[in-house]
Amino acid sequence: MTSTRPPYYLDCDTGIDDALAIAYLLAADDIDIVGIGSVSGNVSAEMGAVNTLDLIALAGRSDIPVAVGAHDPQGGVFAGGAPHVHGVNGIGEVALEHSPVGAIAESAAELIVRLAREHEGELRVIAIGPLTNIAAALRLEPALTTLVKELTVMGGAAAVPGNITPVAEANIANDADAAAEVFAADWFITMVPLDVTMSNVFLDEHRDALIDSGRPVAVALGHMLDHYFEFYVDVYGHRASALHDPLAVGVALGDLPVMSAPVVRVVVDDTSGPGRGQTICDLRGYLNGFPEQSRAHARVVLSLKEDFAPRLLERVLLV
Amino acid sequence: MTSTRPPYYLDCDTGIDDALAIAYLLAADDIDIVGIGSVSGNVSAEMGAVNTLDLIALAGRSDIPVAVGAHDPQGGVFAGGAPHVHGVNGIGEVALEHSPVGAIAESAAELIVRLAREHEGELRVIAIGPLTNIAAALRLEPALTTLVKELTVMGGAAAVPGNITPVAEANIANDADAAAEVFAADWFITMVPLDVTMSNVFLDEHRDALIDSGRPVAVALGHMLDHYFEFYVDVYGHRASALHDPLAVGVALGDLPVMSAPVVRVVVDDTSGPGRGQTICDLRGYLNGFPEQSRAHARVVLSLKEDFAPRLLERVLLV
Numbered sequence: 001m002t003s004t005r006p007p008y009y010l011d012c013d014t015g016i017d018d019a020l021a022i023a024y025l026l027a028a029d030d031i032d033i034v035g036i037g038s039v040s041g042n043v044s045a046e047m048g049a050v051n052t053l054d055l056i057a058l059a060g061r062s063d064i065p066v067a068v069g070a071h072d073p074q075g076g077v078f079a080g081g082a083p084h085v086h087g088v089n090g091i092g093e094v095a096l097e098h099s100p101v102g103a104i105a106e107s108a109a110e111l112i113v114r115l116a117r118e119h120e121g122e123l124r125v126i127a128i129g130p131l132t133n134i135a136a137a138l139r140l141e142p143a144l145t146t147l148v149k150e151l152t153v154m155g156g157a158a159a160v161p162g163n164i165t166p167v168a169e170a171n172i173a174n175d176a177d178a179a180a181e182v183f184a185a186d187w188f189i190t191m192v193p194l195d196v197t198m199s200n201v202f203l204d205e206h207r208d209a210l211i212d213s214g215r216p217v218a219v220a221l222g223h224m225l226d227h228y229f230e231f232y233v234d235v236y237g238h239r240a241s242a243l244h245d246p247l248a249v250g251v252a253l254g255d256l257p258v259m260s261a262p263v264v265r266v267v268v269d270d271t272s273g274p275g276r277g278q279t280i281c282d283l284r285g286y287l288n289g290f291p292e293q294s295r296a297h298a299r300v301v302l303s304l305k306e307d308f309a310p311r312l313l314e315r316v317l318l319v
Numbered sequence: 320m321t322s323t324r325p326p327y328y329l330d331c332d333t334g335i336d337d338a339l340a341i342a343y344l345l346a347a348d349d350i351d352i353v354g355i356g357s358v359s360g361n362v363s364a365e366m367g368a369v370n371t372l373d374l375i376a377l378a379g380r381s382d383i384p385v386a387v388g389a390h391d392p393q394g395g396v397f398a399g400g401a402p403h404v405h406g407v408n409g410i411g412e413v414a415l416e417h418s419p420v421g422a423i424a425e426s427a428a429e430l431i432v433r434l435a436r437e438h439e440g441e442l443r444v445i446a447i448g449p450l451t452n453i454a455a456a457l458r459l460e461p462a463l464t465t466l467v468k469e470l471t472v473m474g475g476a477a478a479v480p481g482n483i484t485p486v487a488e489a490n491i492a493n494d495a496d497a498a499a500e501v502f503a504a505d506w507f508i509t510m511v512p513l514d515v516t517m518s519n520v521f522l523d524e525h526r527d528a529l530i531d532s533g534r535p536v537a538v539a540l541g542h543m544l545d546h547y548f549e550f551y552v553d554v555y556g557h558r559a560s561a562l563h564d565p566l567a568v569g570v571a572l573g574d575l576p577v578m579s580a581p582v583v584r585v586v587v588d589d590t591s592g593p594g595r596g597q598t599i600c601d602l603r604g605y606l607n608g609f610p611e612q613s614r615a616h617a618r619v620v621l622s623l624k625e626d627f628a629p630r631l632l633e634r635v636l637l638v
Contacts, residue, residue, distance in 0.1 A: 166601040275594030
């Protein structure tokens with residue numbers, strides 16, 4: 001008998017905020033997590049898979065298949081990730097016990113295609129790393145655009161600056177070619193950009209609550225956050241962390257009351273110019289309530305009605 | 320004996336908001352307007368010069384030399400301007416009496432260079448059209464960057480959408496190559512982008528006050544605004560006009576109390592990609608009070624402390 005709970009696939013580059021996102025996803029008891037794939041971004045795809053496996057093992061969820069995805073971006077070579085943000089091991093130098101379970105033999109792109117066929121018209125895909133695997137899956141199976149029910153992408157910047165160039169956000173810029181393909185394909189995308197992920201933050205009070213809980217996953221996440229907080233002092237002027245990846249998962253789960261999320265055209269700049277990696281969102285209707293656009297194919301989440309941090313904390317403490 | 324009043328050169332593509340800008344400039348009695356040059360943008364350079372000559376004649380200021388500037392952008396051909404915004408004649412189909420005085424023989428670029436040499440270290444340049452003439456003057460005289468005291472540019476979009484593409488503003492995009500040269504040159508630029516010019520507007524109350532004044536220049540401007548207001552209904556949802564060009568003149572004259580104007584790096588996208596014509600402003604310090612940046616060379620005016628419309632109205636009624 002097939003489950004009637006909606007099936008979710010997560011594509012990630014675990015990463016501290018990816019770890020928070022995985023925990024948020026694990027806390028949802030009304031969905032099926034049918035697979036997780038890794039991709040190079042914050043760390044290598046290989047390290048991202050290990051971090052993912054170790055984290056779900058800590059949560060007692062080693063039943064979820066994890067596939068290793070693309071090591072290199074489409075047109076280039078993996079540049080080494082962001083150890084200054086996420087630590088050398090990607091999870092803030094926290095040493096998780098290694099999972100006895102390894103990655104599956106399929107690549108992440110193969111896993112996506114298989115799951116999309118098995119759950120035809122039902123699979124929800126959440127991509128919180130560079131879009132290399134998603135683009136590769138599109139090439140393996142062009143019908144992916146109809147097989148997949150929903151695609152939610154953490155990435156890009158719409159009306160705020162980027163985080164690795166003045167206009168480019170890291171997930172998109174780390175594989176701008178793949179992102180351009182994914183955004184040019186004929187499917188509807190929910191995009192969760194820096195606009196909303198930078199304005200929702202965890203502070204020391206949230207970190208302390210995680211650690212004080214004594215719950216293994218929460219404690220591990222709390223210690224990871226120390227590293228992340230230090231990086232963000234230069235960004236916010238104080239210890240804090242943006243909530244990029246968990247926020248995208250919250251949006252994908254339909255948990256978050258959205259304030260502003262216009263449906264607009266989005267193109268990814270894949271030139272070699274100064275705009276490379278920018279998600280060019282057509283927000284020209286901003287003064288007039290965003291009138292309907294022809295060929296609009298992306299819902300760009302700009303703001304939420306409520307602060308995300310309390311909800312995230314509450315959910316992670318359930319794991 | 321040389322005047323001790325600061326000398327100003329205006330580069331424009333007259334245009335309805337250019338006409339407002341010229342009127343604002345004419346109202347300043349503590350400056351010398353030493354020259355005006357035209358450039359193709361809202362209208363052709365030739366039509367822009369005629370509109371400028373006719374307007375200053377109406378104000379009794381035919382003593383100001385007007386030079387015709389570049390007809391075509393650097394790498395291309397003038398595309399015909401924006402008759403849907405500014406009317407076929409560029410000034411909302413208002414028929415001004417033709418000036419008995421014609422343009423001078425020099426090109427606008429030549430005029431800029433001559434004035435910059437004559438007023439070495441003192442000339443204030445205000446560019447409220449595409450930057451074709453300014454780039455041409457830079458090529459004629461590379462020392463222009465030090466001869467000119469201040470360069471104020473109306474153009475670009477920093478943290479708001481563009482007005483002719485999702486990211487590009489018309490003045491910059493109409494000659495992205497010239498703009499890229501001007502922003503790459505070694506001088507300090509004050510940039511007045513859509514961020515501030517779209518959020519300061521004239522409404523019917525201002526138009527009516529212009530017309531009710533009975534003053535010839537004000538009445539002409541009031542009638543021009545009718546055309547402009549109709550274009551902007553789709554943008555604002557009601558009759559209004561952005562105050563692009565006069566606002567840049569107000570900033571250049573030092574008249575306007577500025578709320579936010581970070582000094583940052585700015586690069587113009589001159590690729591042929593989807594970002595062409597974007598002014599890429601490095602606003603990554605926005606969450607932390609814009610810490611000082613190395614190689615920052617542009618002051619980007621994002622907001623004012625006071626609504627500009629009352630001041631603009633008051634000044635224009637003096638002409």
